[in-house]
Amino acid sequence: MDLSYKEKSLIASLAVTLLVFGWYFLQFFSSRVFGHSNEFTFIDMLMPITLMVVLEVIIQSLLAGKNKEDERDALIAASSYKNGYWVLSIGVWLLLVQLLYVASGGGYDILLDSSPVFISHLLLLFFILAEVSNFITQLYYYRKGV
Numbered sequence: 001m002d003l004s005y006k007e008k009s010l011i012a013s014l015a016v017t018l019l020v021f022g023w024y025f026l027q028f029f030s031s032r033v034f035g036h037s038n039e040f041t042f043i044d045m046l047m048p049i050t051l052m053v054v055l056e057v058i059i060q061s062l063l064a065g066k067n068k069e070d071e072r073d074a075l076i077a078a079s080s081y082k083n084g085y086w087v088l089s090i091g092v093w094l095l096l097v098q099l100l101y102v103a104s105g106g107g108y109d110i111l112l113d114s115s116p117v118f119i120s121h122l123l124l125l126f127f128i129l130a131e132v133s134n135f136i137t138q139l140y141y142y143r144k145g146v
Contacts, residue, residue: 005063007142012059013133016052021128028121040073045124055091076141084134089124095119 003011011043099119 004142008063009060010135010139010142012063013056014132014139016039016055016059016130017132017135020048020055025125025128031137040116041065043106072146075146076138079146080134080137081142083137087133088126088130091129092123095122095126
């Protein structure tokens with residue numbers, strides 16, 4: 001199986017994203033289960049983002065090649081960003097509806113904790129899920145066609 005530059009780049013970005021943020025969210029949500037939720041700060045949230053940038057620069061420089069973008073690449077990017085947008089929109093709307101429902105006295109808080117730290121991590125999780133769906137959609141379209 002011969003992979004193009006774009007496919008190699010997408011696979012590398014997907015792997016780095018899943019590894020870095022998978023580890024981060026595992027640490028965060030497991031600390032919430034064991035009652036250590038106050039240990040995470042803004043700096044802790046910036047660490048995986050910084051690590052992602054550094055790893056992406058290193059990986060993309062190793063994969064650097066002549067990259068001519070054609071109409072097919074633009075169509076694939078537009079289609080995949082649309083899917084990522086839908087994932088992010090649905091996640092944010094679900095979070096907003098839940099917060100408004102609880103704030104209006106509507107009943108049970110399915111989040112079990114509506115603290116700003118928890119909400120910010122959920123928003124970050126939705127951004128990462130949108131990016132992952134974008135990568136997966138692009139890989140699918142490069143293999144199967146638009």
